[in-house]
Amino acid sequence: MQLYNSLTRTKDEFREREAGKVSMYTCGPTVYHFAHIGNLRTYTMEDVLEKYLRYLGKDVLRVMNITDVGHLSSDGDTGEDKMLKGARREHKTVLEIAKFYTDAFFSDCDKLHIKRPDVIEPATGCIPEFIEMIETLLKKGYAYEAGGNIYFDTSKLDKYYVFNDFREEDLEVGVRDSVEEDTNKRNKADFVLWFTKSKFEDQELKWDSPFGVGYPGWHIECSCIAGKHVGEYLDIHCGGIDNAFPHHTNEIAQSEATYGHEWCKHWFHVHHLNTNSGKMSKSKGEFLTVSLLEERGFNPLVYRFFCLQSHYRKNLVFSWENLENARTAYNKLVSRVASLLSSPDGELDAVAFEEGKRRFTDALDNDLNTSLAVTALYDVFKLDTNNKTKLALISDFERVLDLGIVDAAKAEYEANQKNEAESTPDVSDELLAYINAKIEERRAAKKNRDFATADAIRDELLAKGITLLDTREGTKFEIAK
Ligand code: AMP
Ligand code: ZN
DSSP states (O other): OOEEETTTTTTOOOOSTTEEEEEEEEEEOOOSSOOOHHHHHHHHHHHHHHHHHHHHOOEEEEEEEBOOSBBBSSSSOSSSHHHHHHHHHSSSOOOHHHHHHHHHHHHHHHTTTOOOEEEEEEEGHHHHHHHHHHHHHHHSSSSSEEEEEEEEEEHHHHHHHSSSOOGGGGGTTTTTSSSOTTTOOSSSSEEEEEETTTTTTTTTBBBOOTTTTTEOSSSSHHHHHHHHHHHSOOOEEEEEEEGGGIHHHHHHHHHHHHSSOOOOOEEEEOOOEEEEEEOSTTTTSOOOOOHHHTTTTTHHHHHHHHHTTTTTTSSOOOOHHHHHHHHHHHHHHHHHHHHHTTSOSOOHHHHHHHHHHHHOOOOHBBBHHHHHHHHHHHHHSSSSSSSHHHHHHHHHHHHHHHHHHHHHHHHHHHHHHHHHHHHHHOHHHHHHHHHHHHHHHHHHHHHHTTTTHHHHHHHHHTTTOOOOEEEEEEEEEEEOO
16 A cells, blocks of 8 residues: 655555554544544544555554643643643543543544544553653653753754654744743753643642653653553554644654664654634634534534545645535435345346455555545446445445445435335235236336326226326325225
8 A cells, every 4th residue: 555654755655564463553632622623534534544454454553642631732842731721611620621521532433433543541541651761761861851841852863853844943833922932941842751840830630750740741642652552663653734743753753762763664644624714723712523513413424424535635624515515425325325225136246346346445555545435436336237246345445434324325225115115005915916917017008108008007097096106216006095
């Protein structure tokens, strides 16, 4: 599979270290508020990647952290602690809001068919591991103490800016004017590994450590949590594009300084979901959530479909109109699948199956092109083969796309059957056989353009109180009471 790698800035053949076994790390949410649908775009595309790797037969171990401490309002270690801010807003403790928003996040994920990672680890569960890594970095000379905090010394690395798109100036992004620069840093890009009491007087969560009572920086958590569950080598690391710098850059700095070798070969970054008014942001407080989509009558899977129709390396613009269009297309797709269910018999056509599947894998093998994979799904209807094969292909693709269309189609088909049964008058078997025979006779007459006979049959039935109705689904009848 060819997959764009932010480290090399090319599409690389994705290769795991140990054949067949992929370790995949995902930066989890900062749980001080609901996830917005932008965050969930990132998790949706990561979910498709994971499911495709599994589809290719790989055994995937996916690890995700939950950021419940240490993330300041600027990713460059300045501003307020996001969790504290959330707790104050809701007059609750940090742990209470962490629990509430972690549960809310996974409930949103369930609605969007985003599989839960194999390992989910809150940052507050790994304090001893953070301390151990920071001690190693101090011992190796990559970290220093200043003003009560421990910092990573970026000047000790041969190359710090590993993602070429980002530079020192980008550290300014998101920093509000009122925030003072941290004068303890030896170099502008240095970042905090451990904060002590010097940072916030009302810091709720703090732990004892060899560096003083305090709490960890944000970046250290992902390096440690990945190391704890995966080991010294990671196959692929994922996140939103805003995470590449400084967060992922700092993760690489810490991990490679600790291990003394390259840590993760492949970096997968999902670009942003924007609205017409710009980037969606949790900290601004006004954002779109899955609950809001539901309140407006949208099935969350329509949003998944909307995300899959565009490429993960392009910004995606959200509007209600765009979502409405996705809903119309989604519902039509479900109805087309439902119509296949009326005659699903026959033998599986292996040649057509392989042909359909090849289009699908070609799309995803080319840098996870989900919009082409959706086109491959539409192409199934055009294949010159039986419904059984078409349904088998769609179910196969759904292992990756997971749009819920097969289940929705089954429900629609069953509802149609029920409606039809309810609209068929309750008559004796004998009378039903007679009417059906007459309907068939009339159909044959019409086919032969013998309209006189067809009309005579209609009149014959009418004389018995039976009215024929020609509908799109065929001829039906009503009996006068
Ligand atoms: P956070 O909860 O803020 O730590 O973000 C969770 C994930 O969402 C991270 O991988 C971010 O990079 C990603 N993210 C943040 N904003 C957006 C956005 N507007 N569109 C897509 N992904 C985003
Ligand atoms: Zn991370």
